[in-house]
């Protein structure tokens with residue numbers, strides 16, 4: 001049976017196969033990127049379908065949390081949801097960058113950026129639930145869940161999706177026509193493959209072990225990025241005296257560390273943490289994510305675009321992946337809102353989107369790759385180069401500010417100045 005968390009639909013009663021009402025934009029995948037696009041287009045007057053294969057459950061989010069950079073805050077402000085997200089995210093005011101046990105730490109502060117915080121950390125569950133609640137009052141967005149998109153065919157000026165209902169009791173097939181299909185269906189993106197869009201990249205020999213740590217008492221809100229020969233380790237402050245650790249290790253070590261019981265995991269982790277951190281009182285479940293570098297050869301095909309992890313994936317160092325995805329959303333939403341209705345999905349516009357996003361994203365993707373290679377390395381020439389680099393960052397504030405602005409997504413021009421419809 002079809003369910004719609006945002007706008008319960010009587011179409012669920014129609015026998016299969018069924019034709020769902022045609023829409024202007026069909027968004028496939030309701031991860032943070034798909035949800036954000038639906039939020040940006042709410043109250044635009046366009047008919048939007050948001051299709052998600054897996055019903056949202058907190059326990060399925062693998063405890064994921066994301067560092068959101070300033071550019072993502074600006075985007076959420078633009079689409080009118082930041083005030084709702086703000087109570088659920090943890091601002092951080094210091095980032096400490098260091099190399100193994102080398103006694104030189106680069107400190108970044110909001111003064112370097114001219115902002116009140118360097119960034120924000122939000123848990124997947126908190127961000128997803130907030131965006132879903134915003135969509136509840138959006139009359140133009142219909143949520144199809146659990147429905148899996150299996151094919152996409154283009155006929156003239158319409159794309160036609162075929163969907164299968166995920167209701168185990170009563171599997172059904174339906175068709176949905178759209179002017180534009182947006183694949184926000186994650187790194188594996190079956191739709192991308194079907195549309196002939198090629199991912200180019202590689203798997204790193206590393207995985208990231210992630211876990212949440214509870215600490216005994218409130219801490220200064222510091223985010224740590226420390227580089228070890230096995231790979232970078234990020235420790236991000238979360239609301240309610242918790243930290244999120246993202247620990248990069250070679251695959252076998254990552255699997256072994258993640259399988260340890262709580263006490264042994266903590267004993268293994270502790271020497272790598274900053275000694276100033278308060279006592280850790282509890283450690284959450286561990287999850288392992290293989291690290292990957294990927295960008296598609298094209299962001300666009302006929303009546304079709306890819307965004308978010310469906311278009312690019314990078315090493316988690318520097319927390320860039322979702323931030324890039326939100327920038328894709330910002331660009332695309334601006335372009336959709338600026339197009340006359342009959343030109344939504346027009347190839348010229350989509351190729352413009354491709355050109356904009358491809359080169360902007362490749363800069364950040366390449367930088368994360370450079371960082372990971374430079375620091376996950378014990379060869380002395382490279383060790384000397386990177387330690388000199390840290391020294392230069394400490395000695396030359398303009399260089400430090402430049403790096404920070406780049407990592408915060410503020411060096412590149414912000415997408416367009418078209419106002420987003422706010423509605424209710």
Ligand SMILES: Cc1cc2nc3c(=O)[nH]c(=O)nc-3n(C[C@H](O)[C@H](O)[C@H](O)COP(=O)(O)OP(=O)(O)OC[C@H]3O[C@@H](n4cnc5c(N)ncnc54)[C@H](O)[C@@H]3O)c2cc1C
Nearest residue numbers: 029031032033053066067149185186308309319321322323
């Ligand atoms: C360890 C780790 C740490 C990270 N830390 C950060 C960070 O600090 N900051 C940051 O910016 N980024 C970070 N990232 C990257 C970030 O996790 C991703 O970029 C982001 O989650 C991608 O979101 P998405 O919505 O594009 O994809 P997803 O979250 O993968 O969502 C895709 C959705 O599509 C649905 N779907 C798939 N196929 C279909 C179909 N056929 N039909 C319908 N629905 C479908 C899926 O069920 C899913 O809900 C990190 C990544 C890792 C691995």
